[in-house]
Amino acid sequence: MKNQSAASKSVVRQTFPVTGMSCAACASSVESTLKTAPGVQDAGVNFANETAWAEFDETQTNPLALQQTIRSAGYDIIVNVEDPSKVQHDLQLQHYKETRQRTIWASALAFPVFLIGMFFMDMPYANWISMVLTLPVLFWFGRSFYINAWKQARHGKANMDTLVALSTGIAYIFSVFNTLYPEFWHNRGIHPHVYFEAAAVIVAFILLGKLLEEKAKSNTSSAIKKLMGLQPNTVRVLESGQEKEVPIAEVETGSVIVLRPGERIPVDGLILSGSSYVDESMITGEPVPVRKEKDDKLFAGTINQKGSLQFVAEKVGSETLLANIIKMVGEAQGSKAPVQKLVDKVAGIFVPVVISIAILTFIAWMIFGGEDAFTHALLTSITVLVIACPCALGLATPTAIMVGVGKGAENNILIKDAESLELGHKVNALILDKTGTITEGKPRVTEVVWSALSEAHKEQVSNLLYSLEMHSEHPLAEAIVGHLRDKGATAIPYDSFESLTARGVRASFLGESYFAGNRQLIDEQQIHLDVFLADRAKALHEKANTVIYFADEDNVLALIAISDKVKAGSKNAVRTLKEMGIDVYMLTGDNKQTAAAIAAEVGISRYTAEVLPSEKADFVKELQKQGKVVAMVGDGINDSQALAQADVSIAMGKGSDIAMDVAKITLITSDLQSIPKALRLSRQTVRTIHQNLFWAFIYNIIGIPLAAGVLYAYNGFLLDPMIAGAAMALSSVSVVSNSLRLKTTKL
Known part of the structure; x- marks a missing residue:
């Protein structure tokens, strides 16, 4: 039993930021690598927030050893740094900036290549210019596709990057060969086509999709950062009767903290002395600050308003209510996977199938192709890879999302x-x-019910009430002051003013006392409340109003109903x-x-x-x-x-x-009526994504067999690689056009 207990104590669970993942397949690789590491009992990876967790035996391994294991698979985890989240966020931001630069440059170079390939293919040195411009697009600005494809290949896996790298790489190499040795094909009676524009445009388009993904990733931790910003960096602690400013990390349970008006409460605690109103809207959601006195609880992140307080720290660091909110928000955010995961799963099947078809096509033509076996084998296998390019598949989701997001913005x-x-x-x-x-x-005055007063008397006491509430610290006083100001009330100087804790306020004017507060104050002062006002007060309470009573020494003069309007x-x-x-x-x-x-x-x-x-x-x-x-x-x-x-x-x-x-x-x-609109927009956008995915695949389902030459035995038809490139482009155009239809739909 002792050994079991000792073993359980040595097993810890830690979470690490991960870098280098580009898709769900990468996350799967990191997870499987972690799970097979010595000493690791269980592990998991969340691609959405780029973190990995591992349960491991500290007697057998440590974070540095896990880092080396992950690095051997081509990825990395951040360990032994003071603020790993900040390091990860900085890396994400840097990666986003780099992706943006690569996208801009790749698009700038791909555009002239596209123009040459589509409209000016007969201009002098057209192929050579395209070859030179395409080279940096593929192997510098688009190098991440080839690097990631190699990482996947090392682990016997394939993803979207694999298909991008294969199709563009082979298309480029084939085009370079045709540019350098066109006579090879001329001697065989075939015109040597080049596909530089297809390769360059594919990389530029896919980079654009990656840019959208990176932009979303760079914002994933901002909610947590803002929540952390609710906690002050330093606090004033009372030691031996003297105030001392210390970093919040040094505050311990039992520390006595001094809090001044307007300051944010740093830790959870219990009030020792003083009284104030505290804005706890971050916890309760209610706009009215809460009265706090000795022995009342305070929570980190809430805001002290007008009073000074001394309180003892009960929960600090990760134990506070705010820390728990931060933790739970992080866990809930991390439990979600991006929509692109579906496409990556499909690609996990689609890519190996396409590669297999291309290889089988080459082999079949070499066996049954006759005297031009090699020529046909090479052309058909390349045509399969070109027509199966995942450009449309990569655009299916982001284009629909971009249009859907724009449509949503038009509708607030x-x-x-x-x-x-x-x-x-x-x-x-x-x-x-x-x-x-x-x-x-926002609390507002919904009704003022007066007792039987003359208009002149009503105007006078309105001014008295206005002046009284102007001096009050109660949060609802602001609503009353604003209401009376709009009605033209003016301030009158009082002889004296007194705040009555948890009940209201009292002031003296020309020797007579006036009160504003709750029912408890009226009862304590034994002030008369007539039947009419009592009934109205009951009715107002039943309609979710807070009722403030205004009275002189003898009678209640008015009821002020305050509520948060629907x-x-x-x-x-x-x-x-x-x-x-x-x-x-x-x-x-x-x-x-x-x-x-x-x-x-x-x-x-x-x-x-x-x-x-x-x-x-x-x-x-x-x-x-x-x-x-x-x-x-x-x-x-x-x-x-x-x-x-x-x-x-x-x-x-x-x-x-x-x-x-x-x-x-x-x-x-x-206006809450935007909620049904948002849900209808979701329905229309999802329908468009599904249609886009259908069109992206239907071209491949029809085009791949044609590219492989299934009709050659019947009618001698072979799909030209250039037509395959055009079909690939057409599939992308159809996807984009279908997405643009979203703009015309009504919500």
């Missing part, structure tokens, strides 16, 4: 990646956050989603009474109140376990975990940067 829908468009049409459960999503997210289009959006067969849920950190009122107003029957961020993410997981494809719509940091966990994540454009960064779709408008 910003789409971040292809996966959201791929899954959007499958959504059958949609979760809405309340505050800032269904509602406007957006104009929310009800229609919910109805439309239901008509589309989608189950709509509402999750909120607000109280049950408010949640019930809002849900009833917009027509949502499934709702849950008083939920924490992690509980929102758990709710998403539960729906996913039931087999549902879940879309989450939110606007705050508190929604980021659920957004990252959901199959399709949608952020409101006026929400937090974190929500918009985690979400794969952002609605520029605050």
